[in-house]
Amino acid sequence: MFADYMLNAWVVATIVAVVAPVVGFFVVLRGSAFVAHAVPEAAFAGAAGASLLGLNTIFGLGAFALGASLGIGMLGRRGRHDVVTALALVMLLGAGSLFLGWSTEYAPEIYSLLFGEVLGVSGNEIGLTALLGALCLGAIAVLYRPLLLTSVAPELAAARGIRNHRIDMAFLVVVALATTTAVPVVGALLMFSLMVGPAATARCLTDRPLHAVVLSVVIALLTAWASIAAAYQTNWPVGFFVTAFAFAGYLLAHGGRWIRNAYSRPQAPLAGESAA
Amino acid sequence: MEGILHALFAPGFGHSEPVRTAVLAGAVVALVSGAVGVITVLRGQSFAGHALSALGTLGGSAAFLVGITPLWGFVTSGFIVAGAMELVGTQRRSGRDVATGLVLSTALGLSALFLYFETIVNSTTGVTITILFGSLFALNGITLPAMILLGIVCLVLLALLYRPLLLSSVSSELAAARGIPVRTLGVAFLMLLALSAALSSVTVGTILSSALLIGPAATALRLTKRPAVAMVLAGVIGMVSTWVGIVLAYDSYRWPPAGKGWPVSFCVVAVLFTVYLLTGLGSRLRTARVRQRRAGAPVTGQPLPTVRQG
Numbered sequence: 001m002f003a004d005y006m007l008n009a010w011v012v013a014t015i016v017a018v019v020a021p022v023v024g025f026f027v028v029l030r031g032s033a034f035v036a037h038a039v040p041e042a043a044f045a046g047a048a049g050a051s052l053l054g055l056n057t058i059f060g061l062g063a064f065a066l067g068a069s070l071g072i073g074m075l076g077r078r079g080r081h082d083v084v085t086a087l088a089l090v091m092l093l094g095a096g097s098l099f100l101g102w103s104t105e106y107a108p109e110i111y112s113l114l115f116g117e118v119l120g121v122s123g124n125e126i127g128l129t130a131l132l133g134a135l136c137l138g139a140i141a142v143l144y145r146p147l148l149l150t151s152v153a154p155e156l157a158a159a160r161g162i163r164n165h166r167i168d169m170a171f172l173v174v175v176a177l178a179t180t181t182a183v184p185v186v187g188a189l190l191m192f193s194l195m196v197g198p199a200a201t202a203r204c205l206t207d208r209p210l211h212a213v214v215l216s217v218v219i220a221l222l223t224a225w226a227s228i229a230a231a232y233q234t235n236w237p238v239g240f241f242v243t244a245f246a247f248a249g250y251l252l253a254h255g256g257r258w259i260r261n262a263y264s265r266p267q268a269p270l271a272g273e274s275a276a
Numbered sequence: 277m278e279g280i281l282h283a284l285f286a287p288g289f290g291h292s293e294p295v296r297t298a299v300l301a302g303a304v305v306a307l308v309s310g311a312v313g314v315i316t317v318l319r320g321q322s323f324a325g326h327a328l329s330a331l332g333t334l335g336g337s338a339a340f341l342v343g344i345t346p347l348w349g350f351v352t353s354g355f356i357v358a359g360a361m362e363l364v365g366t367q368r369r370s371g372r373d374v375a376t377g378l379v380l381s382t383a384l385g386l387s388a389l390f391l392y393f394e395t396i397v398n399s400t401t402g403v404t405i406t407i408l409f410g411s412l413f414a415l416n417g418i419t420l421p422a423m424i425l426l427g428i429v430c431l432v433l434l435a436l437l438y439r440p441l442l443l444s445s446v447s448s449e450l451a452a453a454r455g456i457p458v459r460t461l462g463v464a465f466l467m468l469l470a471l472s473a474a475l476s477s478v479t480v481g482t483i484l485s486s487a488l489l490i491g492p493a494a495t496a497l498r499l500t501k502r503p504a505v506a507m508v509l510a511g512v513i514g515m516v517s518t519w520v521g522i523v524l525a526y527d528s529y530r531w532p533p534a535g536k537g538w539p540v541s542f543c544v545v546a547v548l549f550t551v552y553l554l555t556g557l558g559s560r561l562r563t564a565r566v567r568q569r570r571a572g573a574p575v576t577g578q579p580l581p582t583v584r585q586g
Contacts, residue, residue, distance in 0.1 A: 100539075236392060
């Protein structure tokens with residue numbers, strides 16, 4: 001399991017599992033889960049386009065992820081955010097299907113972009129992934145306080161002179177960066193699991209933001225490592241294990257909280273609460 | 277006249293059997309999706325709509341594996357997933373989105389597994405693309421009657437639930453106060469959404485099905501504020517866009533890059549997106565003109581000057 005050709009997979013998965021949940025924590029806090037789902041899928045179209053032109057897929061991923069984020073941010077200023085996200089998503093996926101229709105790429109290549117191919121990472125891709133990941137973490141560190149405030153209390157942030165829209169745009173760019181880092185490893189469709197799953201689980205367990213960030217990184221690392229091990233043993237697609245483990249963790253945390261609440265609830269609930 | 281017709285429609289357009297099926301199926305799907313889509317947009321459940329149609333991937337891949345018609349795979353998985361989403365999700369909007377996303381990606385993970393098994397068993401890899409991106413031209417006539425039937429079921433259910441659904445979408449507190457079971461209604465609507473998503477995923481692929489659900493509805497709601505009118509309008513916009521997309525896709529065999537043809541899904545989505553952007557532009561121009569007209573009259577409520585802090 002720790003042979004030479006597997007070493008890259010472990011390193012890359014570790015990098016992604018550190019970066020994705022840090023971004024994901026804010027995704028959960030801001031309730032922008034749809035955007036976090038849409039950007040990686042849009043990026044997939046970019047990868048298809050890049051492979052059509054014969055470029056490195058990571059450029060296509062980056063360009064389309066950034067384009068999707070900025071487009072959603074800009075159009076979302078006027079229309080409904082979720083509608084704009086859905087429309088941008090389908091438009092870019094449609095473009096992806098166009099590129100796929102033109103290209104002569106083999107289907108397995110596309111399959112691995114959609115569902116992830118952790119075992120096919122080469123040595124020089126690690127450097128790029130690490131660089132992008134570091135950039136992502138740096139951006140989050142710089143934006144940490146205003147981002148937290150705009151997520152929790154947008155009115156308060158506006159009153160303090162923070163431009164909500166500008167922070168929103170900056171955050172979308174960070175999501176795009178994280179996408180570019182992670183999609184080649186976990187795939188466009190499953191990137192969401194690693195980003196949001198551990199973060200949602202951590203939020204269930206603690207209310208303190210910094211604790212939640214650390215906890216979600218730990219959960220994501222465990223998820224990623226266990227998934228690679230399981231995929232190695234069974235030869236099944238790694239994406240399946242990532243999503244299954246992430247969802248199981250979320251369900252466990254939710255179940256735990258539900259039981260805790262049920263025990264600690266006062267004997268006679270308030271009149272208003274029973275209806276809710 | 278003959279020349280213009282020839283330029284618009286490539287030769288053989290009217291006589292091709294796949295095209296005729298596509299035109300009919302596209303119309304049925306667009307009408308149902310338009311009506312359901314308006315409620316979806318009003319409820320702010322675009323993500324759920326997208327998820328349910330994307331989840332067709334799971335049902336479709338499972339059906340391929342078992343060897344039954346994909347349509348029933350789509351319908352069954354849609355129902356199961358809609359139930360799971362409601363069960364996991366909380367009432368808050370952000371919690372709902374996270375739950376939707378997690379259920380969605382878990383189901384996608386499962387479909388990755390199913391597709392993997394499929395490639396092992398049959399060593400065909402094209403299935404992924406077929407399910408995701410679908411093609412109106414690849415339909416066969418057999419599923420058409422079943423689709424029309426399901427479409428009618430959808431519309432009848434929607435008509436029955438129309439008033440309480442609308443009230444609970446606009447104000448769930450008011451609906452609860454009037455004794456409407458808001459939670460049950462939410463589940464019922466998700467099931468309805470699943471049904472219509474199944475209907476459209478089987479014909480047009482999972483991407484296009486969310487495009488048909490959200491695109492025409494969002495456009496129609498920009499043009500009119502009345503929900504019933506918007507539903508009809510959305511159906512018509514969806515239908516016409518689908519037809520234009522079909523014509524474009526059919527013609528595209530004559531366009532570069534030589535002879536490959538553009539996917540019909542892309543053509544339809546592009547038309548829908550363009551229409552949405554154009555109506556946005558139109559409404560912006562209209563408000564600008566109204567503001568200009570009002571500029572002459574004395575303004576009572578001046579906008580507050582924006583204060584910037586260093």
